[in-house]
Amino acid sequence: MLIIDHWLATAQRVASPNSDPRPDPSDISLIVLHCISLPPGEFGSDSINQLFTNSLNATEHPYFAKISHLKVSAHVLIRRDGTIVQYVPFHRRAWHAGISSFRGRPRCNDFSIGIELEGTEHMNFEEIQYLRLNNLLEGLLEAYPGLSQERIAAHSDVAPGRKRDPGPHFDWARLRIHWPR
Numbered sequence: 001m002l003i004i005d006h007w008l009a010t011a012q013r014v015a016s017p018n019s020d021p022r023p024d025p026s027d028i029s030l031i032v033l034h035c036i037s038l039p040p041g042e043f044g045s046d047s048i049n050q051l052f053t054n055s056l057n058a059t060e061h062p063y064f065a066k067i068s069h070l071k072v073s074a075h076v077l078i079r080r081d082g083t084i085v086q087y088v089p090f091h092r093r094a095w096h097a098g099i100s101s102f103r104g105r106p107r108c109n110d111f112s113i114g115i116e117l118e119g120t121e122h123m124n125f126e127e128i129q130y131l132r133l134n135n136l137l138e139g140l141l142e143a144y145p146g147l148s149q150e151r152i153a154a155h156s157d158v159a160p161g162r163k164r165d166p167g168p169h170f171d172w173a174r175l176r177i178h179w180p181r
């Protein structure tokens, strides 16, 4: 998957204001995998784009009222149909992991790329999502030498007790195919 100036060449772009410069722009050394659906368990609407661009309508759904004030983003979303949306260029810090640490190092947002899969913690992900995710990971591992297979974590790994995504239905074994290194 081609990356030009820290953007995926073929993804949809929905620029999120919820990002800022990384403390060290050259340190991109972790990938954090998440899942999200809005409202929970419903797929395909524009709500995730709206959440990440601070335009979610709090009156549209009771759940939206709880989260519409949040200032959050991820770098990339992979939808159920395989469509990829990018919100933040990879050299900037997206606001996805919250209070977190990886192997003792806090503030994962500083040095990580956040990837959201459209889905829930209670349901299998789609075949096409694994396909796209593997292509995306190949591209990222080529583009950013600080990344490696060993530096891919679940949100639940970096924020244990606080987060559970992407959850038990995410099949880690499927990430080991076609990797460049």
Ligand SMILES: [Zn+2]
Pocket (backbone or CB within 6 Å): 033, 034, 035, 096, 155, 163, 165
């Ligand atoms: Zn998450």
